[in-house]
Amino acid sequence: METAIDYEHLAQYTGGDAALEAEIFSLFQNQIESWLRVLEPDSADEDWAAASHSLKGSAKGVGANQLAEVCARAEKLVGEAGDPAAREVARNRILDAVNTVNDEIARQDYRRTVSDLRSAS
Numbered sequence: 001m002e003t004a005i006d007y008e009h010l011a012q013y014t015g016g017d018a019a020l021e022a023e024i025f026s027l028f029q030n031q032i033e034s035w036l037r038v039l040e041p042d043s044a045d046e047d048w049a050a051a052s053h054s055l056k057g058s059a060k061g062v063g064a065n066q067l068a069e070v071c072a073r074a075e076k077l078v079g080e081a082g083d084p085a086a087r088e089v090a091r092n093r094i095l096d097a098v099n100t101v102n103d104e105i106a107r108q109d110y111r112r113t114v115s116d117l118r119s120a121s
Contacts, residue, residue: 005064036055043087056075067101070097074094
């Protein structure tokens with residue numbers, strides 16, 4: 001089963017350091033929150049493009065490939081293709097992908113907590 005995060009990709013940057021991974025996830029989640037505030041169906045083309053592009057880059061960085069793909073499609077909804085109905089659909093898809101990624105981050109955090117507790121015993 002494919003997870004929402006490619007941990008092998010992320011390990012290229014973290015070297016498997018759990019604390020660094022947790023810090024990266026925290027920064028990533030803060031970025032998501034910030035960019036989602038801008039990513040509204042009636043946003044100016046420039047804002048929509050910047051938000052979707054930034055989310056795509058952040059997602060790629062942590063290995064959230066499905067989220068990156070959804071953001072890449074949303075990024076194309078500028079200019080004539082940027083009608084609010086299409087952007088609403090794209091934003092909802094991004095929100096679904098974000099929720100999936102956040103659920104995976106929570107699962108990973110839980111797994112680490114349980115592992116730490118077991119090794120402390």
